[in-house]
Amino acid sequence: MRVVIAEDNALLREGLVLLLGLAGHEVVAVAGSGPEIVPALLEHRPDIAVLDVRMPPGFRDEGLRAALEARERIPGLPVLVLSQYVEESYAGELLGGGTSGIGYLLKDRVGRVDEFLDALERVAADGTALDPEVVAELLSRRRESPLDPLTPREREVLGLMAEGHDNATIAGTLVVTERAVHKHIGNVFLKLGLPPGDSGHRRVLAVLAYLAHAPQV
Template identity: 80%
Template sequence: MRVVIAEDNALLREGLILLLHSVGHEVVAAVGTGPQVLPALLAHRPDVAVLDVRMPPGFRDEGLRAALAARARFPDLPVLVLSQYVEETYATELLGGGVRGVGYLLKDRVGRVDEFLDALDRVAAGGTALDPEVVTELLAARRDDPLDALTPREREVLHLMAQGRDNATIAAAMVITERAVSKHIGNVFLKLGLPAGDSGHRRVLAVLSYLGKREAR
């Protein structure tokens, strides 16, 4: 897998390079400032990009803006965004539109090597990987809407779906049967007004698209 890394923290950047090399991936570029990101993505067209949200010189949203600009030209470019904190606006903007191959993880998750590598693989394959805390923030931001009708179990299923988990993984995490998971998912789709026929990544993207919508209040 060919990877571009954009991270201003030199220690974390070098750590990611070593980690990815150790599992057989090729880091084709590793940059540390915002203006370097888009040229690196356009020049190398990686299998996946790992990008920090806030980078020099402004430390605002340089990494995310570069990711969005690159995806505007190459919609299939998989992007895994890293952030120190849950930044709801940035997560919403990245996830808006129901695109494939997106992830948003908190940097603490990188320290959990297996989880990070699993997320990277899923995003590179066109799937989704959303940090549980990001899901929580997006859910909390939507009040007085159909989400309020979900039961605690259905909300738990929704969290796991939004992370990109399949039915078997959800069943194992919740210690219930896959049949029960399917029933909960059906209820979630019904209450949120989403297409019941969606399956696999499409159902996850439908949920992410729903969570990412921002309505003027």
Template identity: 85%
Template sequence: MRVVIAEDNALLREGLVLLLTSAGHEVVAVAGSGPEVLPALLGHRPDIAVLDVRMPPTYRDEGLRAALAARESIPALPVLVLSQYVEESYAAELLGVGASGVGYLLKDRVGRVDEFLDALERVAEGGTALDPEVVTQLLTRRRNSPLDSLTPREREVLELMAEGRDNATIAETLFVTERSVSKHIGNLFLKLELPATDSGHRRVLAVLTYLNNVD
């Protein structure tokens, strides 16, 4: 796939380029500062953008702002955001505009090559990839929401859905059968009063409900 990388740390940026090209992907552009990001995305229209949250010149949220602006101009653009720390407000803002083709990972996840490449591919295909640490912190901040009606197991399933896991992976992680996972997902769809449409769309709606009920 064609990738644009936006990362101001030269060592990490070059490492990402090497990692992705070694995995058979094409890095069509790199950006080292906030103002470079949006022109690169609009000019190349990649299959996915891998963006740092904080970039020069202010080291605040240039990467995130570029990601949001790019998704306004290219609504289907998959975006995988990398962050040094868990910043719940940034994750919620990014994912709140639509959970299709978005991801938010901590940078140390890049070192786990198989996990990172798996997340990259899921996001590029329109799925989600939330770092488990991000999911945990989002969940602990939630109060008085429709999610309160879920059982602990249903919440575990929803957390893993938010990370972008499929039913087989959820079943393996929780040491249950795929049939049990399907049952839990069906129950949480009912409790969250999601419309009866295709299951993929309902999964996205479930993740959005999860994210939109963070204080």
């Protein structure tokens, strides 16, 4: 696949270029600052963008802003965001427009090559990849929410859904049958008050409900 990378740390940036090249992907452009990102994406129209949250010149949220703008100007552009820390406000804002083709990983996940490449390919295929630590942080900061009625197992299932896993992977992770996973998901939909209809749409709504209740800080 064709990739654009936005990362100001030269060592990490070149490491990503090498890693993706060895994995058979083509890095068509790199950006070292916030203002370079959107022009590179508009010029190359990659299969996926890999963006750092904080970029020069301000080292605040330049990468995130570029990701949001790029997805407005290139609808459906898959974006995998990398961050040094769990920043729940950024994750929530990025996911606010829907979870398709979105990933949010901590940078240390890049060192786990198989996990990183799996996340990259999942996001490029219009899926979701959320770092388990990001999901855990968002969940830990919630107070009263629609998720309160869920059982611990239902929360586990929903958490794995939020990371972008399908039913078969969830079943394997929890060492249960796919039938059991399907039943848990049905209970989640029911307890969240999601009306019967397209299961894929309800799945997205359930994930958004899972991520949408972090308190304002």
